[in-house]
Amino acid sequence: MGKTEIVNVNVSKKVKSLTKDKRSLDLRLNATEQVAVTAYYDDGTSEDVTNKADYSVDTSSIVTVTNGLVKGQNPGSATITIKYMNQSLTLDVDVEVVRRIDAEKSNVSLLLNGTEKIKIMATYPDGAVADVSDKAVWTTDKAKVADAIKGTITGYGVGTASLTATYGTKSTTITVDVDSALKLELDKQNLLMKKNATGELKLTATYADGKTEDITDRAEWASSDENIVQVSKGKLSALAIGEAKIYAKYGEKAVMANVDVEVPRRLVVDTDLVSLQTGQDQLLVLRATYADGTSAVVTDSADWSVDDENVAFVTKGKITTYKAGIATVTAKYGGKTTTTIVEVDIPSIIKPSKKIVNLQIGGSEKITLTASFKDGREVDVTNKAEWTTSSKDIAEARGGDISGLATGAATITAKYGTRSAVVQVSVGVLKSLTVSEEKLIMKKGDTVTLKAEALYTDDTKKDVTSDVIWTSSNAKTATVDSGKVKALASGETTLTAQLDNKTVTVPVQVDMASDLSASVANLVFDLNETRSIVLTATDSSGATRNVTGEAEWKTSNSAIVLVSKGVATPVARGKATITATYGGKSVSIPVEIGVVAGLVADKSFIVTKSGDQVQVKLTATLSNGTTKDVTGDATWKVSAYKLGTVTNGLFTATGSGKTTITGSFGGKMVAIPVEIDSLKYLKTDVVKIELKEGSTAKVAALATYTDGSEEDVTKPALWTSSNIMIADVKDGVIKATGKGTARITVTYSNMRTTVQVTVTK
Incomplete structure (x- = not known):
């Protein structure tokens, strides 16, 4: 719409990785070192971002870091974290970290309030060594004994302490001995003192350098029994009689001394036995001997006592008697004890008028008891003595009058003072029992009557045949009833007669042979x-x-x-x-x-021919000397069954050779050697022959037996040739088969001979 708005845009590159120029740092205290940080971007470029990165430390007391500059503040280890954009990394830093630390001395000895400077040497990872005594942290386990500041150790009290020096992560320990004496000595090991007296002990310390010092005032002193001896800084006070141990301690060492306060080594009374009459007095003298060899009379100082004040009383050694009896006086002084036996009106011995009394039931006898004293007096104490009996059912005694009540034995005892006497009493007691016969020899069916008689201890006799208990040990041989013995069968028995505790035996033999x-x-x-x-x-x-x-x-x-x-x-x-x-x-x-003592054959050797028979006779001698022909009863055998047979001593030869015939009877045996066809000579009619090849010749073999007889054995003999290619032979017929020389051998009954054959063309 004709208007313009300006927007500023910052474009940054993405970090791919982050690096540092050092992997880790090892710094000394207060030292610094610069770390460079480089960033690598995804477009391939890089940049030093040391001043742009963020740094953080996990332990800021050890290290600090500013724009990559790291400074060591305190010993230890820390980790630095580096961050830039979306990447991070870490850096390990050691500050004043050592490999080890060592003290120049591991044991230090100091006098009280003394000091000593100790160097602590640190060894670093790079091998460098430095004194860190002032920098180390020192600790002690006994601050009252010793401590250290910047390596200077000070002794504050007697004893031993362990000091630890720590630097970084390492530490070392030093043992400190303050005012430590090598030896403690008391000037006296044993001390004798009088009661209420004072004494003194001196304590000397010897140190490692050989120096000695009187440390009596500085030691800790103690007594094992302060009621006897008290001690303060070596000063002793004896308070009572007795023994005590004095201990002196300095540091960790202690010594001891024995203190003896008027303790007697021996305590002796002037007599161990006092014999008095009622109302008499006697003074005992008590003497104590001490360790130093001196002695003193301590009669008045001792503690006196008597175990029976009804008999006697004692005070300061003086004995006062009251009545007959025995008492023991004891004296105690200084831990020792001694005793004296006091006899009051005690006789040396008392004697009864009779020691053995024999009575019948209902009888009685008077016994007189006399006491003899050391002063020679003899007194009738029959009525004063105490009379007792071991068995009230058998006998009793009253003032010396002994009465018999029942059959048996009893002991009457008379006691006067500490003395006693005994009287043995027998009432109706058998002295012996006898039977009219000592031994009986009887025949079967016989009867005998025995009589039994008793002798009592009062010497009276009585026929007790019907009173005794009669028994027989073998009732099958003989029986007994009221002394009447009856013989039943052959044998032996023992008859027993028993009355009270007496027994008599009578052996009996019935039809017995001696x-x-x-x-x-x-x-x-x-x-x-x-x-x-x-x-x-x-x-x-x-x-x-x-x-x-x-x-x-x-x-x-x-x-x-x-x-x-x-x-x-x-x-x-x-x-x-x-x-x-x-x-x-x-x-x-x-x-x-039929036991045979000996066995013989009529032939000792047999020589025979095959097919012949020979009879052998066998004679046995019995143990009583008689003889008997046992040829037919004996067992016959031939060792070589192929050479012959034997039956009832008849031997039949079936082959040629040697064998043995055996005849056995009654455990005895006879062996007879046998030779069959045994020759003396074996000859041929010629010993040398010449033949033309292809011709034959007949040779005869003649046997001469050991008995002198002769036989033509040409056929049964064995003929062999040494070379059948020159001469062959069969049954004495020799055939020349080739030119040369051969040896013809003839064998018969283990004998042999030869014929030399020469064959020509």
């Missing part, structure tokens, strides 16, 4: 025979009788021999034992049935 013998000591016989044994028994009276039919007979091996009423019957050859038992005795008879 000896048993057999008519033979042993038996040796063979099958189909029998033997009889007669058994004789001798009893304890010496009488003998034949008990063969009554005895018990046994065999150890019924497969060898059987036995019945002494008759032994063989079953098989072998050994066994027959045992006969009667009246508690046994006898054994060894038995041998």
